[in-house]
Amino acid sequence: MTETLNNLTVLGAGVLGGQIAWHSAFKGKQVVVYDLYDDSLERCKMAHQQYAVIYLAELGATQAMISETHARLTYSSQLADAVARADLVIEAVPEIPETKTSVYQQMASLLPAHTLVATNSSTLLPAQFASATGRPEKYCALHFANMIWSMNLAEVMAHADTADDTLRAITRFAIEIGMVPIPIQKEQNGYVLNTWLVPLLNATQSLITNGVSTPEYIDRTYLIANRGCTLGPCGIMDIIGMKTCYDVMTYWGNENQDEQLLANAAYIKQHFIVQGKLGLQTGEGxxxxxxxxxxxxxxxxxxxxxxxxxxxxxxxxxxxxAAS
Known part of the structure:
Protein backbone atom coordinates (compact mmCIF):
# COMPACT_ATOMS: atom_id res chain seq x y z
CA MET A 1 0.00 0.00 0.00
CA THR A 2 1.25 3.48 -0.83
CA GLU A 3 2.40 5.10 2.42
CA THR A 4 1.90 8.67 1.27
CA LEU A 5 -1.10 9.49 -0.91
CA ASN A 6 0.27 12.11 -3.30
CA ASN A 7 -1.94 11.63 -6.38
CA LEU A 8 -5.56 12.50 -5.70
CA THR A 9 -8.57 12.24 -7.97
CA VAL A 10 -11.77 14.00 -6.89
CA LEU A 11 -14.96 12.65 -8.45
CA GLY A 12 -17.43 15.51 -8.77
CA ALA A 13 -16.67 19.15 -9.54
CA GLY A 14 -19.41 20.59 -7.35
CA VAL A 15 -19.01 22.95 -4.41
CA LEU A 16 -17.24 20.67 -1.96
CA GLY A 17 -15.48 18.55 -4.57
CA GLY A 18 -13.97 21.74 -5.96
CA GLN A 19 -12.88 22.85 -2.50
CA ILE A 20 -11.26 19.50 -1.67
CA ALA A 21 -9.41 19.54 -4.97
CA TRP A 22 -8.15 23.12 -4.62
CA HIS A 23 -7.11 22.77 -0.98
CA SER A 24 -5.33 19.46 -1.56
CA ALA A 25 -3.40 20.97 -4.47
CA PHE A 26 -2.56 23.98 -2.31
CA LYS A 27 -1.14 21.57 0.25
CA GLY A 28 1.11 19.93 -2.33
CA LYS A 29 -0.95 17.06 -3.76
CA GLN A 30 -1.25 16.36 -7.49
CA VAL A 31 -4.99 16.55 -8.18
CA VAL A 32 -7.28 15.52 -11.02
CA VAL A 33 -10.84 16.84 -10.89
CA TYR A 34 -13.28 14.57 -12.70
CA ASP A 35 -16.82 15.39 -13.73
CA LEU A 36 -19.05 13.89 -16.39
CA TYR A 37 -20.07 17.34 -17.60
CA ASP A 38 -17.69 19.86 -19.15
CA ASP A 39 -19.78 22.81 -17.94
CA SER A 40 -19.36 21.58 -14.36
CA LEU A 41 -15.59 21.50 -14.85
CA GLU A 42 -15.70 25.07 -16.19
CA ARG A 43 -17.65 26.22 -13.13
CA CYS A 44 -15.09 24.47 -10.95
CA LYS A 45 -12.23 26.31 -12.68
CA MET A 46 -14.02 29.59 -12.03
CA ALA A 47 -14.49 28.64 -8.38
CA HIS A 48 -10.77 27.89 -8.13
CA GLN A 49 -10.05 31.42 -9.31
CA GLN A 50 -12.27 32.68 -6.48
CA TYR A 51 -10.51 30.43 -3.96
CA ALA A 52 -7.18 31.86 -5.08
CA VAL A 53 -8.38 35.31 -4.01
CA ILE A 54 -9.56 33.94 -0.65
CA TYR A 55 -6.27 32.12 0.01
CA LEU A 56 -4.27 35.26 -0.81
CA ALA A 57 -6.42 37.37 1.51
CA GLU A 58 -7.11 34.98 4.39
CA LEU A 59 -4.40 32.31 4.42
CA GLY A 60 -1.34 34.41 3.69
CA ALA A 61 -0.71 32.65 0.39
CA THR A 62 1.75 34.21 -2.04
CA GLN A 63 1.17 34.56 -5.75
CA ALA A 64 3.86 31.91 -6.29
CA MET A 65 1.95 29.48 -4.06
CA ILE A 66 -1.24 30.13 -6.02
CA SER A 67 0.56 29.53 -9.32
CA GLU A 68 1.97 26.26 -7.96
CA THR A 69 -1.52 25.23 -6.85
CA HIS A 70 -2.94 25.80 -10.33
CA ALA A 71 -0.05 23.82 -11.81
CA ARG A 72 -0.94 20.80 -9.64
CA LEU A 73 -4.55 20.76 -10.87
CA THR A 74 -5.89 19.07 -13.98
CA TYR A 75 -9.50 18.58 -15.09
CA SER A 76 -11.01 15.66 -16.97
CA SER A 77 -14.36 14.34 -18.18
CA GLN A 78 -12.81 10.94 -18.98
CA LEU A 79 -13.07 8.63 -15.97
CA ALA A 80 -10.38 6.15 -17.06
CA ASP A 81 -7.82 8.91 -17.56
CA ALA A 82 -8.82 10.68 -14.36
CA VAL A 83 -8.18 7.70 -12.08
CA ALA A 84 -5.30 6.02 -13.95
CA ARG A 85 -2.58 7.24 -11.58
CA ALA A 86 -4.61 7.85 -8.42
CA ASP A 87 -3.31 6.88 -4.99
CA LEU A 88 -6.61 8.10 -3.54
CA VAL A 89 -10.01 8.79 -5.08
CA ILE A 90 -12.41 10.97 -3.11
CA GLU A 91 -15.99 10.64 -4.32
CA ALA A 92 -17.98 13.86 -4.03
CA VAL A 93 -20.86 13.24 -6.44
CA PRO A 94 -24.49 14.18 -5.60
CA GLU A 95 -26.14 12.71 -2.49
CA ILE A 96 -28.18 10.27 -4.55
CA PRO A 97 -27.45 6.61 -3.71
CA GLU A 98 -28.03 5.37 -7.26
CA THR A 99 -25.61 7.97 -8.65
CA LYS A 100 -22.87 7.03 -6.20
CA THR A 101 -23.32 3.31 -6.81
CA SER A 102 -23.16 3.78 -10.57
CA VAL A 103 -19.94 5.82 -10.36
CA TYR A 104 -18.26 3.23 -8.16
CA GLN A 105 -19.26 0.38 -10.45
CA GLN A 106 -17.98 2.21 -13.53
CA MET A 107 -14.71 3.02 -11.80
CA ALA A 108 -13.97 -0.35 -10.14
CA SER A 109 -12.17 -1.97 -13.07
CA LEU A 110 -10.26 1.22 -13.94
CA LEU A 111 -8.40 1.71 -10.67
CA PRO A 112 -4.78 0.73 -10.00
CA ALA A 113 -4.54 -2.11 -7.48
CA HIS A 114 -3.16 0.09 -4.70
CA THR A 115 -5.72 2.91 -4.97
CA LEU A 116 -7.78 3.81 -1.91
CA VAL A 117 -11.32 5.17 -2.25
CA ALA A 118 -13.14 7.49 0.16
CA THR A 119 -16.62 8.95 0.06
CA ASN A 120 -17.26 12.54 1.02
CA SER A 121 -20.95 11.77 1.54
CA SER A 122 -22.50 14.08 4.10
CA THR A 123 -25.35 11.81 5.23
CA LEU A 124 -24.97 8.35 3.65
CA LEU A 125 -22.99 5.40 5.04
CA PRO A 126 -19.89 3.80 3.48
CA ALA A 127 -21.46 0.37 4.05
CA GLN A 128 -24.10 1.28 1.43
CA PHE A 129 -21.47 1.42 -1.31
CA ALA A 130 -18.54 -0.73 -0.16
CA SER A 131 -19.31 -3.70 -2.40
CA ALA A 132 -19.84 -1.46 -5.44
CA THR A 133 -16.25 -0.19 -5.15
CA GLY A 134 -14.85 -3.68 -5.76
CA ARG A 135 -12.31 -3.05 -2.98
CA PRO A 136 -14.23 -2.76 0.30
CA GLU A 137 -11.09 -3.15 2.43
CA LYS A 138 -9.63 -0.05 0.74
CA TYR A 139 -12.77 2.05 1.20
CA CYS A 140 -14.08 4.33 3.96
CA ALA A 141 -15.65 7.76 4.46
CA LEU A 142 -13.70 11.01 4.64
CA HIS A 143 -16.21 13.82 5.04
CA PHE A 144 -15.15 17.46 4.83
CA ALA A 145 -16.96 20.64 5.84
CA ASN A 146 -17.74 23.48 3.47
CA MET A 147 -15.25 26.36 3.52
CA ILE A 148 -12.55 23.74 3.97
CA TRP A 149 -9.83 26.38 4.38
CA SER A 150 -11.30 27.60 7.68
CA MET A 151 -13.58 24.77 8.82
CA ASN A 152 -10.71 22.30 8.62
CA LEU A 153 -12.20 19.07 9.88
CA ALA A 154 -12.39 15.69 8.21
CA GLU A 155 -14.62 12.96 9.61
CA VAL A 156 -13.21 9.44 9.20
CA MET A 157 -15.77 6.62 9.25
CA ALA A 158 -15.10 2.95 8.54
CA HIS A 159 -17.45 0.15 7.57
CA ALA A 160 -17.11 -3.43 8.78
CA ASP A 161 -14.56 -4.47 6.13
CA THR A 162 -12.35 -1.37 6.07
CA ALA A 163 -8.70 -2.34 6.68
CA ASP A 164 -6.75 -0.61 9.45
CA ASP A 165 -4.03 0.27 6.91
CA THR A 166 -6.66 2.13 4.90
CA LEU A 167 -7.70 4.13 7.95
CA ARG A 168 -4.05 4.92 8.75
CA ALA A 169 -3.36 6.17 5.24
CA ILE A 170 -6.59 8.19 5.04
CA THR A 171 -6.01 9.78 8.47
CA ARG A 172 -2.44 10.63 7.49
CA PHE A 173 -3.69 12.22 4.26
CA ALA A 174 -6.16 14.35 6.21
CA ILE A 175 -3.41 15.63 8.49
CA GLU A 176 -1.07 16.30 5.55
CA ILE A 177 -3.62 18.66 3.99
CA GLY A 178 -4.17 20.51 7.27
CA MET A 179 -7.34 18.84 8.52
CA VAL A 180 -8.25 17.84 12.08
CA PRO A 181 -9.35 14.19 11.74
CA ILE A 182 -12.60 13.42 13.58
CA PRO A 183 -12.85 9.67 14.34
CA ILE A 184 -16.38 8.31 13.98
CA GLN A 185 -16.57 5.24 16.20
CA LYS A 186 -19.64 3.64 14.60
CA GLU A 187 -21.50 4.14 11.37
CA GLN A 188 -24.19 6.77 11.68
CA ASN A 189 -25.97 8.77 9.01
CA GLY A 190 -24.87 12.36 9.37
CA TYR A 191 -21.63 11.51 11.17
CA VAL A 192 -20.96 14.20 13.83
CA LEU A 193 -21.22 17.38 11.79
CA ASN A 194 -24.45 16.69 9.96
CA THR A 195 -26.16 14.90 12.85
CA TRP A 196 -26.71 18.36 14.29
CA LEU A 197 -26.43 20.50 11.15
CA VAL A 198 -29.06 18.74 9.00
CA PRO A 199 -31.84 19.06 11.64
CA LEU A 200 -30.95 22.74 11.99
CA LEU A 201 -31.22 23.32 8.25
CA ASN A 202 -34.41 21.27 7.98
CA ALA A 203 -36.00 23.26 10.81
CA THR A 204 -34.89 26.49 9.15
CA GLN A 205 -36.34 25.51 5.79
CA SER A 206 -39.60 24.45 7.46
CA LEU A 207 -39.91 27.91 9.01
CA ILE A 208 -39.54 29.42 5.54
CA THR A 209 -41.68 26.89 3.65
CA ASN A 210 -44.51 27.28 6.17
CA GLY A 211 -44.35 31.06 6.16
CA VAL A 212 -43.37 31.40 9.83
CA SER A 213 -40.48 33.82 9.29
CA THR A 214 -38.15 35.18 6.63
CA PRO A 215 -34.61 33.99 5.86
CA GLU A 216 -32.97 37.17 7.13
CA TYR A 217 -34.88 37.19 10.41
CA ILE A 218 -34.19 33.50 10.97
CA ASP A 219 -30.49 34.16 10.49
CA ARG A 220 -30.64 37.22 12.75
CA THR A 221 -32.21 35.06 15.46
CA TYR A 222 -29.49 32.45 15.11
CA LEU A 223 -26.60 34.93 15.05
CA ILE A 224 -27.86 36.90 18.04
CA ALA A 225 -28.45 33.72 20.02
CA ASN A 226 -24.99 32.45 19.04
CA ARG A 227 -22.86 35.57 19.31
CA GLY A 228 -19.56 35.17 17.51
CA CYS A 229 -20.89 32.97 14.72
CA THR A 230 -20.43 34.43 11.25
CA LEU A 231 -23.08 32.41 9.41
CA GLY A 232 -26.73 31.69 10.04
CA PRO A 233 -28.48 28.59 8.66
CA CYS A 234 -29.70 30.27 5.46
CA GLY A 235 -26.18 31.48 4.76
CA ILE A 236 -24.94 27.95 5.42
CA MET A 237 -27.43 26.54 2.90
CA ASP A 238 -26.12 28.96 0.28
CA ILE A 239 -22.59 27.72 0.88
CA ILE A 240 -23.57 24.05 0.83
CA GLY A 241 -25.48 24.69 -2.38
CA MET A 242 -29.18 24.41 -3.09
CA LYS A 243 -28.79 21.27 -5.22
CA THR A 244 -27.20 19.38 -2.33
CA CYS A 245 -29.86 20.63 0.09
CA TYR A 246 -32.55 19.51 -2.35
CA ASP A 247 -30.97 16.07 -2.85
CA VAL A 248 -30.64 15.43 0.89
CA MET A 249 -34.18 16.59 1.70
CA THR A 250 -35.65 14.59 -1.17
CA TYR A 251 -33.82 11.41 -0.22
CA TRP A 252 -34.69 11.52 3.48
CA GLY A 253 -38.20 12.80 2.79
CA ASN A 254 -38.87 9.73 0.67
CA GLU A 255 -36.94 7.38 2.95
CA ASN A 256 -38.87 8.45 6.06
CA GLN A 257 -42.13 9.40 4.32
CA ASP A 258 -41.68 12.87 5.80
CA GLU A 259 -44.14 15.24 4.11
CA GLN A 260 -42.54 18.34 5.62
CA LEU A 261 -39.12 17.42 4.24
CA LEU A 262 -40.63 16.78 0.82
CA ALA A 263 -42.42 20.14 0.97
CA ASN A 264 -39.08 21.76 1.87
CA ALA A 265 -37.41 20.07 -1.09
CA ALA A 266 -40.20 21.24 -3.40
CA TYR A 267 -39.81 24.82 -2.12
CA ILE A 268 -36.07 24.78 -2.85
CA LYS A 269 -36.64 23.36 -6.32
CA GLN A 270 -39.30 25.95 -7.20
CA HIS A 271 -37.66 29.03 -5.72
CA PHE A 272 -34.01 28.29 -6.45
CA ILE A 273 -33.02 25.35 -8.64
CA VAL A 274 -35.38 25.96 -11.56
CA GLN A 275 -34.31 29.61 -11.50
CA GLY A 276 -30.60 28.75 -11.59
CA LYS A 277 -30.04 30.15 -8.11
CA LEU A 278 -27.80 27.47 -6.61
CA GLY A 279 -26.32 29.52 -3.78
CA LEU A 280 -22.85 30.96 -3.44
CA GLN A 281 -21.53 29.16 -6.52
CA THR A 282 -23.95 31.04 -8.82
CA GLY A 283 -23.95 34.30 -6.87
CA GLU A 284 -27.47 33.99 -5.50
CA GLY A 285 -29.42 31.77 -3.14
CA ALA A 322 -53.44 31.47 8.48
CA ALA A 323 -54.56 28.55 6.32
CA SER A 324 -52.89 25.92 8.51
Missing amino acids: YYRYPDPAYQAQDFLAVPGLDAVEDLVRLVRPHPLA
Missing part, protein backbone atom coordinates in the same frame (compact mmCIF):
# COMPACT_ATOMS: atom_id res chain seq x y z
CA TYR A 286 -31.10 33.11 -0.04
CA TYR A 287 -28.62 35.99 -0.34
CA ARG A 288 -26.86 37.76 -3.18
CA TYR A 289 -23.08 37.48 -3.41
CA PRO A 290 -20.33 38.67 -3.08
CA ASP A 291 -21.89 41.06 -0.54
CA PRO A 292 -24.62 39.11 1.31
CA ALA A 293 -26.84 41.08 3.67
CA TYR A 294 -25.65 39.11 6.71
CA GLN A 295 -22.17 40.60 6.31
CA ALA A 296 -23.46 44.18 6.66
CA GLN A 297 -22.28 45.89 9.83
CA ASP A 298 -25.83 46.71 10.90
CA PHE A 299 -27.31 43.23 10.24
CA LEU A 300 -27.65 42.53 13.98
CA ALA A 301 -28.18 46.13 15.09
CA VAL A 302 -31.22 47.30 17.06
CA PRO A 303 -33.47 48.90 14.41
CA GLY A 304 -34.52 52.51 14.50
CA LEU A 305 -38.06 53.51 15.44
CA ASP A 306 -38.78 54.21 11.80
CA ALA A 307 -38.75 50.43 11.25
CA VAL A 308 -41.77 49.80 13.50
CA GLU A 309 -44.41 49.84 10.75
CA ASP A 310 -42.43 47.48 8.51
CA LEU A 311 -41.95 45.09 11.44
CA VAL A 312 -45.64 45.18 12.31
CA ARG A 313 -46.53 44.28 8.73
CA LEU A 314 -44.29 41.23 9.02
CA VAL A 315 -46.00 40.17 12.26
CA ARG A 316 -49.42 39.98 10.61
CA PRO A 317 -50.28 36.34 9.83
CA HIS A 318 -48.77 35.01 6.63
CA PRO A 319 -51.42 33.45 4.31
CA LEU A 320 -49.78 30.02 4.63
CA ALA A 321 -49.85 30.24 8.42
